[in-house]
Amino acid sequence: xxxxxxxxxxxxxxxxxxxxxxxxxxxxxxxxxxxxxxxxxxxxxxxxxxxxxxxxxxxxxxxxxxxxxxxxxxxxxxxxxxxxxxxxxxxxxxxxxxxxxxxxxxxxxxxxxxxxxxxxxxxxxxxxxxxxxxxxxxxxxxxxxxxxxxxxxxxxxxxxxxxxxxxxxxxxxxxxxxxxxxxxxxxxxxxxxxxxxxxxxxxxxxxxxxxxxxxxxxxxxxxxxxxxxxxxxxxxxxxxxxxxxxxxxxxxxxxxxxxxxxxxxxxxxxxxxxxxxxxxxxxxxxxxxxxxxxxxxxxxxxxxxxxxxxxxxxxxxxxxxxxxxxxxxxxxxxxxxxxxxxxxxxxxxxxxxxxxxxxxxxxxxxxxxxxxxxxxxxxxxxxxxxxxxxxxxxxxxxxxxxxxxxxxxxxxxxxxxxxxxxxxxxxxxxxxxxxxxxxxxxxxxxxxxxxxxxxxxxxxxxxxxxxxxxxxxxxxxxxxxxxxxxxxxxxxxxxxxxxxxxxxxxxxxxxxxxxxxxxxxxxxxxxxxxxxxxxxxxxxxxxxxxxxxxxxxxxxxxxxxxxxxxxxxxxxxxxxxxxxxxxxxxxxxxxxxxxxxxxxxxxxxxxxxxxxxxxxxxxxxxxxxxxxxxxxxxxxxxxxxxxxxxxxxxxxxxxxxxxxxxxxxxxxxxxxxxxxxxxxxxxxxxxxxxxxxxxxxxxxxxxxxxxxxxxxxxxxxxxxxxxxxxxxxxxxxxxxx
Amino acid sequence: xxxxxxxxxxxxxxxxxxxxxxxxxxxxxxxxxxxxxxxxxxxxxxxxxxxxxxxxxxxxxxxxxxxxxxxxxxxxxxxxxxxxxx
Ligand SMILES: Nc1nc2c(ncn2[C@@H]2O[C@H](COP(=O)(O)OP(=O)(O)O)[C@@H](O)[C@H]2O)c(=O)[nH]1
Numbered sequence: 001x002x003x004x005x006x007x008x009x010x011x012x013x014x015x016x017x018x019x020x021x022x023x024x025x026x027x028x029x030x031x032x033x034x035x036x037x038x039x040x041x042x043x044x045x046x047x048x049x050x051x052x053x054x055x056x057x058x059x060x061x062x063x064x065x066x067x068x069x070x071x072x073x074x075x076x077x078x079x080x081x082x083x084x085x086x087x088x089x090x091x092x093x094x095x096x097x098x099x100x101x102x103x104x105x106x107x108x109x110x111x112x113x114x115x116x117x118x119x120x121x122x123x124x125x126x127x128x129x130x131x132x133x134x135x136x137x138x139x140x141x142x143x144x145x146x147x148x149x150x151x152x153x154x155x156x157x158x159x160x161x162x163x164x165x166x167x168x169x170x171x172x173x174x175x176x177x178x179x180x181x182x183x184x185x186x187x188x189x190x191x192x193x194x195x196x197x198x199x200x201x202x203x204x205x206x207x208x209x210x211x212x213x214x215x216x217x218x219x220x221x222x223x224x225x226x227x228x229x230x231x232x233x234x235x236x237x238x239x240x241x242x243x244x245x246x247x248x249x250x251x252x253x254x255x256x257x258x259x260x261x262x263x264x265x266x267x268x269x270x271x272x273x274x275x276x277x278x279x280x281x282x283x284x285x286x287x288x289x290x291x292x293x294x295x296x297x298x299x300x301x302x303x304x305x306x307x308x309x310x311x312x313x314x315x316x317x318x319x320x321x322x323x324x325x326x327x328x329x330x331x332x333x334x335x336x337x338x339x340x341x342x343x344x345x346x347x348x349x350x351x352x353x354x355x356x357x358x359x360x361x362x363x364x365x366x367x368x369x370x371x372x373x374x375x376x377x378x379x380x381x382x383x384x385x386x387x388x389x390x391x392x393x394x395x396x397x398x399x400x401x402x403x404x405x406x407x408x409x410x411x412x413x414x415x416x417x418x419x420x421x422x423x424x425x426x427x428x429x430x431x432x433x434x435x436x437x438x439x440x441x442x443x444x445x446x447x448x449x450x451x452x453x454x455x456x457x458x459x460x461x462x463x464x465x466x467x468x469x470x471x472x473x474x475x476x477x478x479x480x481x482x483x484x485x486x487x488x489x490x491x492x493x494x495x496x497x498x499x500x501x502x503x504x505x506x507x508x509x510x511x512x513x514x515x516x517x518x519x520x521x522x523x524x525x526x527x528x529x530x531x532x533x534x535x536x537x538x539x540x541x542x543x544x545x546x547x548x549x550x551x552x553x554x555x556x557x558x559x560x561x562x563x564x565x566x567x568x569x570x571x572x573x574x575x576x577x578x579x580x581x582x583x584x585x586x587x588x589x590x591x592x593x594x595x596x597x598x599x600x601x602x603x604x605x606x607x608x609x610x611x612x613x614x615x616x617x618x619x620x621x622x623x624x625x626x627x628x629x630x631x632x633x634x635x636x637x638x639x640x641x642x643x644x645x646x647x648x649x650x651x652x653x654x655x656x657x658x659x660x661x662x663x664x665x666x667x668x669x670x671x672x673x674x675x676x677x678x679x680x681x682x683x684x685x686x687x688x689x690x691x692x693x694x695x696x697x698x699x700x701x702x703x704x705x706x707x708x709x710x711x712x713x714x715x716x717x718x719x720x721x722x723x724x725x726x727x728x729x730x731x732x733x734x735x736x737x
Numbered sequence: 738x739x740x741x742x743x744x745x746x747x748x749x750x751x752x753x754x755x756x757x758x759x760x761x762x763x764x765x766x767x768x769x770x771x772x773x774x775x776x777x778x779x780x781x782x783x784x785x786x787x788x789x790x791x792x793x794x795x796x797x798x799x800x801x802x803x804x805x806x807x808x809x810x811x812x813x814x815x816x817x818x819x820x821x822x823x
Binding site for chain 1: 761763765766767768769770771772773774775777785786787788789790791792793795799800801802803804805806809
């Protein structure tokens with residue numbers, strides 16, 4: 001592209017804004033297709049999506065602002081919206097497109113009126129016109145445009161209707177912004193604005209537009225005043241003084257804006273909306289009669305959750321097995337290729353491929369999880385689950401919206417923590433983040449299966465085994481609620497926020513959007529978890545690999561030959577001869593022995609031995625302790641680490657590991673000769689893994705979403721909790737049995 | 738038109754009952770949020786149902802349906818409508 005073309009069509013920035021559920025995501029995807037970037041707003045953890053598109057050869061950046069009901073910020077999402085529109089967070093958008101839900105015109109126009117007051121070039125995209133028609137409503141868009149003084153473009157984002165016209169209107173507005181017609185404010189408001197202006201001028205602050213002064217008048221949020229350099233403790237008395245005219249006129253200052261806007265909106269609606277005589281009464285109300293009924297509603301809810309849960313575990317299994325098999329194949333294929341450089345071979349096979357495989361193996365579950373969440377959300381059911389569950393979660397400081405993040409955490413805490421972004425109340429959000437790692441994620445399943453398979457099923461039968469497995473999944477939730485209650489009372493000192501949730505009408509979800517959300521969820525997980533787990537696996541690999549003194553090979557060989565010879569009542573020479581003749585069985589046994597001894601001598605192995613006394617009250621020997629230490633970055637490595645420690649080679653994980661655990665004996669101390677694993681040990685290991693914070697990616701995500709301080713807090717409290725619980729379980733269970 | 742905490746509130750309505758908002762406590766956070774949804778004195782609303790455990794409640798406002806906790810709903814006082822049902 002030559003320079004003068006660039007000058008002829010300068011790029012343009014368009015901001016999309018609208019109430020939640022007005023189809024903003026749908027429109028954004030239609031406009032930008034796959035050319036999107038998801039990031040974060042600088043300094044805060046609200047998802048920030050931008051995308052590129054082209055209108056008549058002009059490069060257009062589309063910014064998707066968070067959904068907001070009002071510019072009076074009550075959630076971090078809403079604060080971002082206003083700050084972006086002021087150009088504080090990013091470049092001032094050239095055109096603002098406000099999405100308005102044609103079927104909820106009254107409520108949607110409020111935000112549109114606030115935007116009109118800001119005086120930026122504005123277009124109203126009147127969405128859901130398809131649904132409006134089927135409901136027998138019609139809106140006179142031209143008349144609406146006249147009354148509002150902005151362009152109004154009817155669209156149906158889901159099937160792409162009117163998008164072309166919307167783009168054209170955006171171009172036109174950019175080229176020649178219409179003269180905006182701001183709302184007419186009562187005299188009392190104007191007086192208050194003037195007072196505020198002079199107060200600020202007296203302080204020598206920068207001059208500010210009237211619209212911004214009005215935002216300060218109508219809100220209790222002092223952040224705006226703070227930005228103009230007014231000290232915190234001065235804000236309240238200052239606002240009180242300048243709001244006097246509004247109060248004298250008989251209005252509550254915080255209500256004045258809504259009163260003025262809604263008076264106007266109601267008059268506009270009376271003029272532009274007409275309702276066909278045969279308009280159908282709500283389908284939504286009838287469905288709600290069943291789905292939120294106190295009996296049928298709860299039954300259907302339980303049934304649905306069971307299906308979601310069951311599918312995440314069962315449907316994903318073939319794919320997960322496939323991925324594991326593929327990783328093993330790849331390792332088997334790569335290993336001989338790198339035989340010349342043993343360290344590099346081990347790094348690639350045991351560090352990188354195993355680590356990456358350990359992340360990708362969860363992808364099928366994450367996809368299924370996001371599929372269901374998108375499906376439930378797009379139908380409108382998710383809001384109902386919050387309605388049904390709020391009481392259960394409310395008493396401990398969480399709220400109904402905590403339900404989805406906690407449910408997601410049963411697959412993996414990473415998407416669970418990310419899903420807490422939908423919770424407006426900062427306190428409930430933080431509490432949810434803190435307890436989400438307690439939900440029994442699928443990475444814990446292998447530990448449960450191993451322990452139950454080895455120590456419970458053979459003794460107590462399949463029924464008890466299934467019950468224990470179920471109980472293990474419940475433990476986290478049972479601990480989470482009191483934990484949240486405790487943090488709510490003792491640790492967090494944040495004001496309780498009101499819980500207001502809009503229940504959208506039931507809608508048929510659009511397959512393309514559901515699949516897109518599923519894809520996005522999976523991609524985000526890979527990006528977040530992938531990098532951390534991969535890095536961690538390589539670190540752990542190094543801690544298990546080094547220092548690797550060369551003498552171990554010879555020493556082990558000598559001991560091995562001697563021991564085998566004694567066992568088989570032959571001479572060491574005969575054993576040496578068989579080894580020299582490449583006896584495969586003998587060689588494999590020796591290799592396992594060497595691997596185990598390397599591991600015992602590795603940094604992590606020594607650390608395990610050193611730390612073991614700490615875990616002794618929970619019944620862990622040094623081998624379990626090494627396994628526990630190794631699984632702090634990612635708990636799923638416990639099984640393969642135990643495999644290595646128990647001389648099995650890392651690929652033998654099934655029955656042979658089970659047997660090895662059963663045969664394991666204490667080698668020293670008072671218990672020497674007694675089995676390490678009893679029922680009590682098995683239970684205490686399971687409890688420890690159920691409660692402990694052994695997941696580097698979750699920690700990283702918590703640090704990003706809530707700050708490093710809370711990540712440290714979560715790590716410390718969960719690890720301490722796990723230790724205490726494991727010790728209690730072990731001590732009690734070993735007394736009883 | 739000041740808010741009277743002793744007045745009848747949304748919580749006292751029967752499921753399905755319509756009422757007119759007589760006052761909203763703007764000093765409570767919930768009052769402001771309801772206001773931005775367009776709920777103000779004079780508006781009609783209807784209690785649709787209570788959640789299985791009695792809390793929260795589902796309320797139909799002009800143009801949308803919301804879920805409120807009882808504690809928050811105490812900020813909205815109403816006047817019953819004598820003859821109307823629907
Ligand atoms: N009938 C209809 N449904 C739509 C339209 N636009 C979006 N939807 C649906 O409305 C729901 C909410 O849309 P979404 O884009 O997630 O809204 P957001 O919360 O504003 O991002 C989804 O189920 C969409 O499929 C439309 O023009 N017509």
